[in-house]
Amino acid sequence: METPTYDIIVIGGGPAGMTAAIYARRASKTVLVLEATACGGQIINTPDIENYPAEAHISGFDFANKLYEQAKALGAEFKFERALSLRDGGLKTVLTKKNSYAARAVIIATGSENRRLGLENEDRLIGRGISYCANCDGAFFRKKTVAVAGGGNTALEDALYLADVAEKVYLIHRRDSFRGEAATVEHLREKKNVEFVLNSRVTKLGADKRLSSIEVTDIHGEVTELKVDGLFVAVGRIPENRDFSDVIELDAAGYAVADESCRTRSKGVFVAGDNRTKAVRQLVTATADGAVAATEAIHFLNG
Ligand code: NAP
DSSP: OOOOEEEEEEEOOSHHHHHHHHHHHHTTOOEEEEOSSOTTGGGGGOSOBOOBTTBSSBOHHHHHHHHHHHHHHTTOEEEOOOOOEEEEESEEEEEOSSOEEEEEEEEEOOOEEEOOOOOTTTTTTBTTTEESOHHHHGGGGTTSEEEEEOOSHHHHHHHHHHHTTSSEEEEEOSSSSOSSOHHHHHHHHTOTTEEEEOSEEEEEEEESSSEEEEEEEETTOOEEEEEOSEEEEOSOEEESOGGGTTTSOBOTTSOBOOOTTOBOSSTTEEEOSTTBOOSOOSHHHHHHHHHHHHHHHHHHHHO
16 A cells, blocks of 8 residues: 655644644645644633733634634645554654555654543543543533542642532642642632642542542541542643654653754654643643744755
8 A cells, every 4th residue: 555645744733733734834845634533632621712822812622723724724634543653764654543654754743641640440430520621521510529639720720610610629639739820729718619638649439330439548648538529630741752752752751852943853853832841831832833843844854
């Protein structure tokens, strides 16, 4: 079977990848975007983006859709297949489950995935009481009891959002101080239905068909059972670079090592967005990476 060949393959159809596709097409390069699920990445879970320049309010879904339409209209090709590996033999080959695609340059823009707690039955209970997205699933827990696990901004904002929806919210964090913003912690302390469970971790999930309780263990080893209808896990994210680790260098946390040029150690392989080593992971820095990575790829192709 012949392998279709492009100038640039973009792995990942989030804001970074789709921006890269736009820049590459405007330089008349042939572009394939490979997306494992749906275009947009994690931003599609954000109900209202307020910090993207010149867009005072836009939903993540609408933002992603506009980017997709823009890239399509410029001639980027999209295929909804998960890239399973990347081989670099001058011409680069990307393998999916059923197909292989080749390109002279590749931009890896795979973003990150939710970190799991790593508890027994956690995967089985997703959608049956366990969620990684309060904005997406919070409404299912109206007037119910929920817990949020984590101490970063995502956990704090999730707890704040859920406090207005659910009857009761436990905020469970493994330390007694928060990584997230102090102002949000203060807002939470003002909410009468939010209970802080600090110096504690969720250690067991109680469930039959659905989650019905959680076991929480504090730093002294004391175990408490909490009856909950839902558990929102917000313990950070993991970059999705594992499948490409033989071609690009990863740091200890799994981020693809690349500076602001988005170049990796392999010539013609670039990385853009949240899966790259960088200080600020925001929508605007993801799209900026897409522009930089595509521009670098274009220079590489033009020699
Ligand atoms: P994060 O800042 O990495 O926080 C993860 C939290 O989960 C930390 O409190 C961490 O505890 C805890 N944690 C990690 N692994 C755990 C485990 N195995 N068990 C229990 N707890 C665990 O992640 P995030 O909240 O998703 O935020 C990611 C980035 O996006 C951050 O830079 C954040 O500021 C940003 N963000 C910004 C906004 C905003 O600006 N409005 C909103 C959301 C997110 P420790 O603190 O003890 O390490």
